Amino acid sequence: MHLSVVGGGWAGISAAVHAAQRGWTVTLWEASRQLGGRARTLAHQDLRLDNGQHILIGAYTETLALMRTLAVNPDNVLHRQPLTLLRPDGSGLRLPDGPPPWNLLVGVVRARGWSWQDRWSLLRTVLQWQRQHFLCADHVTVAELCSPMTDRVMQQLIEPLCVSALNTAAHAASGAVFLRVLHDALWSGHGGSDLLLPTADLGGLIPDAAATWLAQHGVDIRLGSRWLPSSVPSDALVLACPAWEAARLTADHHPAWSQQAKALQHAAITTVYVQHPDPDFVGLVQPMLALPSDAQHPAQFVFDRGQLLGRAQWGLLACMVSDSAGTREELEQRVLAQLREQLFKPMAKRPPTHQTPPSMQSPLRGSGELGLRVVQTVVEKRATFVCTPGLQRPPMAIGPRWWACGDYVAGPYPATLEGAVRSGREVIDQIAQTREGKRRL
C-alpha cells in the first residue's frame, strides 16, 4: 500500500503517523519548508514565536496521544492548570481541580464579581443542557442557546469561550458544535476542562518530533514540494491541505466535493506580540488573562510568554485576537491601547484593598506602561472556517482512492488542533476499512 499525504499540518502528520504504524509506504508532501501548517513555529530574529498563540485543553485526548507516540512528554511542553478565565481586575471564573461536575459547581459558586443571579443563570442553563445530552437543533446559534444567561455571564464566559473555540462570534456560531466542545471539556472526565498552555514553541509540541519519528519510520518527507495531480501516483491519496487548496486540487475530478470545500467561509486570527520594556518586569499574575473585548479593544486573551517559555521570552506578551477585522496597523494600535488601559492604568490608580487577595492585587507584578513595543504581528487571514449553524462540511471520502482530512472536514469539532489530529487518524482507519471490505469481496 502506497499512500500520498498532501500537507504536513497536524492533520497530515497524524495521518502519516497512523499510516506508517500500519506498515504502509507513505510519502508526505509539504509545500513549505517546515511541518506544522497553521500551528507552526515562526522564527523572528532570535526569537522562536508561533504562527499564532494556541491554547489546548485537557479533552484533546488524541493530540496528547499523538505526542506520546512521538516520544514527546506532554508535561514537558504544556503547562496544565484548571480552567481559569480571570480578567485583570480579578473577576471571572476559576475552576478548582476536581471531577466534573463538582469542579464547575464550586467554580461558579466562587466566581468573583458575579451576582447570585449570574451564577444561577449559568448553572440552570448547563443543567438544562445536560438533561438534553448536550444536543440542540442544527439551526440554533450560541447566542440563542445561551439566552437564559445574564449579560455578565455572556460577556465574561460564553463570548470569549465561543470566539476562542469556534473563531466565530456567539450571535453567528453553531450552538450544536459549541455544545459538543463544552460537553467534552466540562463533562468528559477529570481534567477535560484543564487549560494546557504551551511552554515550548508550537514546533516543539508535535512537528519537530514528527519529522524525526516519520523519517525513522521510513516516511518519505518532501518539504518544499507542492503536490500536483501529475505527481507520482499512489494507491490512495489523502488531501491534508487547507479547504481552499483541496477544493482547487479536486475541481476537475470531483467537482461536487470541490464546491462544498470551496463554499466554506473563513475568519482571521491575529496574534500581536508586545514586548514590555522594563527589565524588572516579572510578568502577569496568571500565564493567561482574559481581556474585556469589543471592536475598540480587540484582544480576548493575553499570554505571558516569559512565564510560559522562560528567560528568552521574558516580558513578551502574546495578545490573541480571534475573529479579527481591520488592518494590521489598526489592530496593533488598538491592542497597545487596550493593554495600557486594561492592564496597566487601572492598577496604577487603584490601591489594593484588604479584600483583594495578594495574587489579584495587580495583573502585573512589575511596573511601567510606557514603551510597550510591538515585536511582531501575525495575521492569519484564513485561520479557521466560520462555524455557523447547520454548516455542511465536506466528507472524508472524496471519490475512489481520494480522501481528505483536516480541521474543516465533517466532524464533531470546530477548526482546532484536536479536530485536525482526529481527522488524520480517522481517515487512515476509513481507508483501511475500505481496503479490508474490498479484500473480503
Ligand SMILES: Cc1cc2nc3c(=O)[nH]c(=O)nc-3n(C[C@H](O)[C@H](O)[C@H](O)COP(=O)(O)OP(=O)(O)OC[C@H]3O[C@@H](n4cnc5c(N)ncnc54)[C@H](O)[C@@H]3O)c2cc1C
Ligand atoms: C492564529 C491561529 C490560532 C489558532 N488557535 C488555536 C487554538 O488556540 N487551539 C486550537 O485547538 N486550534 C487553534 N487554531 C486552529 C489550528 O491551528 C488548526 O485547526 C490546525 O492547525 C489545522 O491543521 P490542518 O493540518 O488541518 O491544516 P494546516 O495546518 O493548514 O496544514 C495544511 C498544510 O498543507 C500544506 N499544503 C497546502 N497546499 C499544499 C500542496 N499542494 N502540496 C503540499 N502541501 C500543501 C500547507 O503548507 C500546510 O502545511 C488556530 C489557528 C490559527 C491560524
